[in-house]
Amino acid sequence: xxxxxxxxxxxxxxxxxxxxxxxxxxxxxxxxxxxxxxxxxxxxxxxxxxxxxxxxxxxxxxxxxxxxxxxxxxxxxxxxxxxxxxxxxxxxxxxxxxxxxxxxxxxxxxxxxxxxxxxxxxxxxxxxxxxxxxxxxxxxxxxxxxxxxxxxxxxxxxxxxxxxxxxxxxxxxxxxxxxxxxxxxxxxxxxxxxxxxxxxxxxxxxxxxxxxxxxxxxxxxxxxxxxxxxxxxxxxxxxxxxxxxxxxxxxxxxxxxxxxxxxxxxxxxxxxxxxxxxxxxxxxxxxxxxxxxxxxxxxxxxxxxxxxxxxxxxxxxxxxxxxxxxxxxxxxxxxxxxxxxxxxxxxxxxxxxxxx
Ligand SMILES: *[C@@H]1O[C@H](CO)[C@@H](O)[C@H](O)[C@H]1NC(C)=O
Ligand SMILES: *[C@@H]1O[C@H](CO)[C@@H](O)[C@H](O)[C@H]1NC(C)=O
Ligand SMILES: *[C@@H]1O[C@H](CO)[C@@H](O)[C@H](O)[C@H]1NC(C)=O
Ligand SMILES: *[C@@H]1O[C@H](CO)[C@@H](O)[C@H](O)[C@H]1NC(C)=O
Ligand SMILES: *[C@@H]1O[C@H](CO)[C@@H](O)[C@H](O)[C@H]1NC(C)=O
Numbered sequence: 636x637x638x639x640x641x642x643x644x645x646x647x648x649x650x651x652x653x654x655x656x657x658x659x660x661x662x663x664x665x666x667x668x669x670x671x672x673x674x675x676x677x678x679x680x681x682x683x684x685x686x687x688x689x690x691x692x693x694x695x696x697x698x699x700x701x702x703x704x705x706x707x708x709x710x711x712x713x714x715x716x717x718x719x720x721x722x723x724x725x726x727x728x729x730x731x732x733x734x735x736x737x738x739x740x741x742x743x744x745x746x747x748x749x750x751x752x753x754x755x756x757x758x759x760x761x762x763x764x765x766x767x768x769x770x771x772x773x774x775x776x777x778x779x780x781x782x783x784x785x786x787x788x789x790x791x792x793x794x795x796x797x798x799x800x801x802x803x804x805x806x807x808x809x810x811x812x813x814x815x816x817x818x819x820x821x822x823x824x825x826x827x828x829x830x831x832x833x834x835x836x837x838x839x840x841x842x843x844x845x846x847x848x849x850x851x852x853x854x855x856x857x858x859x860x861x862x863x864x865x866x867x868x869x870x871x872x873x874x875x876x877x878x879x880x881x882x883x884x885x886x887x888x889x890x891x892x893x894x895x896x897x898x899x900x901x902x903x904x905x906x907x908x909x910x911x912x913x914x915x916x917x918x919x920x921x922x923x924x925x926x927x928x929x930x931x932x933x934x935x936x937x938x939x940x941x942x943x944x945x946x947x948x949x950x951x952x953x954x955x956x957x958x959x960x961x962x963x964x965x966x967x968x969x970x971x972x973x974x975x976x977x978x979x980x981x982x983x984x985x986x987x988x989x990x991x
Contacts (some may be wrong), residue, residue: 655680659687661698669699675709677702693725693737694718716746717756726757732764749773751780751792766790768903770798772809783812787817802832804846821845823852827864835864841871856886858900875899877906881918895919 654661655668660678661984662671668680670687679686679907681702690696690709693716699708711717716735719726725735727745730753746949748754748764750896752773758764766772766780771790774781780790787807791797801807805826811817819825819834824844826832834844835854841861845851854885855861855871859880862870873879873888878898880886888898890906893914907915909915909924916923 657686659689663700667702669702670696670704672696672698673709675699675704675706677704679718691718691722691724693735695739699985711735713741713743713745714738715743715747719757727754727759728757729756730754730764732758732761734759749777749779749975751790768796768798770800782807782812784809785817787811787814801925804834804844805832819844820847821852823850823854825863835940837867838863839871841865841868856880858888858898859886861889873898874901875904875906877904877908879917889918890920893924895922895924 640678655678657668657679659671659674660668660680661671668678670676670678673690673694674687675690676688677685693713694709694711696704696709706722707718709718713725713735715728715731717728719855719886727733727735730748732748732754733745736742751768752764752766754764757873761777764773768780768790770783770786772783782788782790785801785806786798787801788798789812805817806820806882807816807818817826821834821844823835823840824836827835836842836844839855839860841855842852843866858873860873860874866959875888875898877894878888878890883891890896890898893909894906895909895915896906897920913924
C-alpha cells in the first residue's frame with residue numbers, strides 16, 4: 636500500500652515535470668493538462684478517463700484553458716461554413732451554397748445565395764437557394780429572382796409576395812414586371828377594362844376567346860367591322876352606314892334598299908340615295924331608281940274606289956243637268972268630281988300594272 640502510493644506520487648511528480656501523459660494535451664496553469672489547439676475534450680491526465688480528441692477535418696480550435704471543451708469549440712476553417720449536425724465535418728451555412736474549403740485562410744468554398752433567396756444549412760448548389768417571394772423563382776442565370784410565369788411585379792426580398800397573379804384567364808412569361816405582360820392565350824383576343832378584366836375578342840372579330848389551342852375569335856366577313864368584345868357574327872357591320880351585309884356566302888356589304896353604288900370602307904358613304912319618290916332594291920350598284928308608285932298609289936286607288944262606291948251608295952244618284960248646247964255635258968258639279976276621281980283611279984291602276 637505504501638509502495639503503491641509512493642509510485643503514484645512519483646509518477647505524478649514525473650508527469651508534472653514531463654508535462655502530460657495525454658500526447659494531445661499540454662500542462663497549463665497549476666500543471667493541469669488541457670487539450671492542445673485543434674483538440675477538444677478532457678485530457679486523460681485530468682480525468683483518468685478519456686483523452687483529447689482531434690477536431691473534425693477542416694476545423695480548428697484554440698488551445699484549451701479549461702477541461703471538458705465541447706466539439707463545438709472546433710470551428711470550421713471556412714468562415715462561411717459550419718459544423719455538420721453529426722460533427723463529422725463542415726457544411727456551408729444557411730443562405731450559402733457550395734463545398735467548404737477545409738484549408739484555413741483560403742478562399743471560401745461557400746457562396747452567398749443570390750439577393751432575395753435563402754438556403755438551408757448544407758446546401759451545395761445554387762438551385763437550393765429559394766426565392767423569399769413565394770411567387771418568384773431564380774432567373775436562368777441564377778443571378779436574381781423573377782416573378783414566376785402567370786405572375787407580374789418585382790419580387791420582394793422579405794415578407795409578403797410582390798408578385799401578383801395575372802387576371803384570371805390570362806398568362807404571362809416568367810419575369811413579367813407589369814400587368815400589361817398578362818395576355819390572353821387566344822392570340823385574337825385582348826383584356827378588356829372591366830373589373831376584374833377578362834379576355835374578349837379583338838375588334839373586327841367575334842366569338843368567345845379560348846384558353847388554349849386555336850382561336851375562338853373569328854374574323855368578321857371581309858369589309859365589315861365589329862367592336863372589341865363582339866360575340867356573334869351579327870356584330871359585324873358594314874363601315875358604310877348606308878350599306879348592310881347581304882345573305883351571300885360569304886356575305887358582303889351592299890347598298891341598302893333605295894340606295895345605289897358601291898359601299899365604301901371609310902369616310903363618306905359610297906351609297907347614293909334614290910331621288911325623292913324613287914326606289915331601288917338593296918344591292919343596286921348603278922342608278923336603277925324608279926318612281927315608287929307600285930304600292931302606295933295602288934292602295935290610294937283602292938281607297939278612292941271604296942270611297943266612291945260608298946258615296947254612290949249613300950247618296951241618290953245625282954240627276955244630270957244637261958247643257959242646252961251639248962247634252963253630253965253634265966253641269967252638275969258633284970257628278971264632275973266623281974268623274975275626275977274615276978279618271979285618277981284608272982291612271983293609278985295603269986301604273987300599277989306597268990310595275991307588275
Ligand atoms: C492524439 O491525436 C492523434 C491524432 O492527431 C491520435 O492518433 C492519438 O491517438 C492521440 N493520442 C492520444 C493519447 O489520444
Ligand atoms: C484548419 O485550420 C487549422 C488552423 O489554422 C489548421 O491547422 C488545419 O490544418 C486546417 N485544416 C485543414 C484541413 O487544412
Ligand atoms: C463569406 O461570405 C461573405 C459573404 O459572401 C464574404 O464577404 C466573405 O468574404 C466570405 N468569407 C470568406 C472567408 O471568403
Ligand atoms: C387569329 O386570326 C387570324 C386572322 O383571322 C387567323 O389567321 C389566325 O389563325 C387566328 N389565330 C388563331 C390562333 O387561330
Ligand atoms: C347615308 O345616306 C344619307 C342620305 O343620303 C346621308 O345623309 C348620309 O350622310 C349617308 N351616310 C354617310 C355615312 O355618308
